[in-house]
Amino acid sequence: MTKIRMTTPLVEMDGDEMTRIIWKMIKDELIEPFVDLKTEYYDLGLKERERTHDQVTIDSAEATKRLGVAVKCATITPNAARVEEYGLSEMWKSPNGTIRAVLDGTVFRAPIVVKGIEPYVRTWQKPITIARHAYGDVYKNVELLVPGPGKVELVYTPADGGDEVRATVHDYQGAGIAQGIHNLDDSIASFARASFNYALDTKQDLWFATKDTISKTYDHRFKDIFAQIFDAEYRERFEAAGIEYFYTLIDDAVARVIRSEGGFIWACKNYDGDVMSDMVSTAFGSLAMMTSVLVSPHGYYEYEAAHGTVQRHYDKHLAGEETSTNSVATIFAWTGALAKRGELDELPELVEFAHRLEAATIRAIEDGVMTGDLAAITSIPNPTRVNTHDFIRAVAERL
Secondary structure (H helix, E strand, O other): OOOEOOOOOEEEEEOOHHHHHHHHHHHHHHHOOOEOOOEEEEEOOHHHHHHOOOHHHHHHHHHHHHHOEEEEOOOOOOOHHHHHHHOOOOOOOOHHHHHHHHHOOEEEEEEOOOOOOOOOOOOOOOOOEEEEEOOOHHHHOEEEEEOOOEEEEEEEOOOOOOOOEEEEEEEEOOOEEEEEOOOOHHHHHHHHHHHHHHHHHHOOEEEEEEOOOOOOOHHHHHHHHHHHHHHHHHHHHHHHHOOOEEEEEHHHHHHHHHHOOOOEEEEEOHHHHHHHHHHHHHHOOOOOOEEEEEEOOOOOEEEEEOOOOOHHHHHHHHOOOOOOOOOHHHHHHHHHHHHHHHHHOOOHHHHHHHHHHHHHHHHHHHOOEEOHHHHOOOOOOOOEEOOHHHHHHHHHHHO
């Protein structure tokens, strides 16, 4: 069989633990038999990030700017336990946070809906897409352990030599902690435009929520920039499309989302989007049933699974035990990247292949062949619970 051709490589970002095992299975059995796969490979496994002092993460992001489309495996963001486990020289930052800071843009996450996996929230009838701001906040923070009594301040020093501006964070009477976060007007504006454009493209209402009543400067800045851009550039286009832009407080948004039927885009700040995308994906069935793509205003796209590295299953795998790990989101990361590469390079055969692989994946589940997480919640009678590798084989048969 003549393989489907590619002209421009994808940026391939390998990852950690169980998802790294799945990554290779998907390439070996679902893609490379059919596609003349071209990638520029970067190993973002934690050992390689340690060896390169995290330069490999930056290099992969710069490659994405050069080639336009990337596909990323799940990676470990180390905590204190991981530092000890891997003997790290420092607690490296989230690779996703680093890549997003380089690329800017917005992360769009939507559940993969299949028959037989009904949402836990009984009112939800349509997918809810999370638009997550992909810059700043806690992911680019500066943290400080305060050892004892003293004062922590925010200090702004103007570049033109003007007067400093100071604000007291807290007068400490004893030990404590402090954190500084930041954002940029340009990045917030890009987030707003990406969200408005995606709403127009998909003909869905757009919700946006912050906590501006408490954060009267930081969060309020998000609210104001969204409102200014909407009024100046999008209000008439939204009215013509018959869709709505709606702002509310984040706690009110949560209550409204739970009571809704779905079918809209929920734009969230970086941390809010991180949390709410996991809530939405789990409520629709599984963390492994969620697509995720970073869309940069500069025309870069990075596709990934929305979940982590599945450490518990990896430990079982290392012990020689059988695992039943859901690979759907990782498969859809590959299909999203391949489809976008085909679209940009005008290769309709590559786009069609990506769509067929997605259809084969959904068909396997709807035929009752599924991993343990879905078998436990499906309404399909007598599902066939399969292990990690056998699910990928079932997809390959249907492909």
